[in-house]
Amino acid sequence: MKVNKPALKALLSERRDLIEPEDHGLTRPSRQGRRAAGLSQQQVDELTGRPANTYYRLEAGRYPNPPIEYLVQVGRLFGLNEQEWGSLCRYAGIGDPPFPLNPDSGLEVPGVWQEAVDGFSHPAYVNDASWDLLAHNQAFADLFPGGQVPTNTMRWMLLDPRGRQMLLAWKTVWAPLVLPQLRAALSLRPDDQTLLQIAKEAAADPDLAPLWDGGGAHIHPDGDERPIQHALNGPGHVTMCAAQPLTARGARLIILIYHPGQKKQHTRLPMLRARRSD
Secondary structure (H helix, E strand, O other): OOOOHHHHHHHHHHHHOOOOHHHHOOOOOEEOOEEOOOOOHHHHHHHHOOOOOHHHHHHOOOOOOOOHHHHHHHHHHOOOOHHHHHHHHHHOOOOOOOOOOOOOOOOOOOOHHHHHHHOOOOOEEEEOOOOEEEEEOHHHHOOOHHHOOOOEHHHHHHHOHHHHHHOOOHHHHHHHHHHHHHHHHHHHOOOOHHHHHHHHHHHHOOOOHHHHHHOOOOOOOOOOEEEEEEOOOEEEEEEEEEEOOOOOOOOEEEEEEEEEOOHHHOOOOOOOOOOOOO
16 A cells, blocks of 8 residues: 555544653754654654654654554654554555554443433444443343344354354354354454453354354354344244444344244345445
8 A cells, every 4th residue: 555644644643642752751852942742753663662763753754564563663753543543554555554542442332322222223333343231222121122232243143042043043053154254353353361261162062163263264254134032922933134333343233123924024125335426
């Protein structure tokens, strides 16, 4: 990828100006008789342990293919969120980041997401990168007997007997499609203890072990349609809409559009595509 010099400079200089030198035991530099807004470029070199002018080259877009380890140093020093981290890597010319910037990335989302899911009439929820449930609406709770929602949706879909009963055709429809999602989540977070434990139990489960050993590549539920037993409305199908909060890599918003009865009672909608003038 090509370095995007204007965007890179704008992102880094803006974030650099927000860092208080005093917080790092440094003196705020002066600039033509006035106090500078934040860290100087030389101070960034000092704090990252790099030779003089290393940061200047990065901010100016004159550092082709900077090491990812250096970008991590700068990103963490500047307190970038995951969306900004992705932008830094792309603007610097190395493409999408190979991993999250912060170890806790994907484990929290802004609190307003609860208000967001409450605004949906369809069942909706947000899980974190470990698949722990963070937020859900009442329509989602209504899916479950007694409104008892799972604490971890991945564990519930794969290992909970109640999940296997509620997810109709579990062995042939749900499990073969959910296990690859577990693999994909582990590739993003290989040290995630929650996911590792679920994977360990799945590999030892007599129903899941053959599927786990066999692999599988399906990892995107967006637009999928699967049978389910609704606690209040009986058997039907849900069509899944999936999205990801931009600042929480690995977390996801899932909206479940429930259709009662047999699948043949409704048709799949066509893909949405913007109209373009000739």
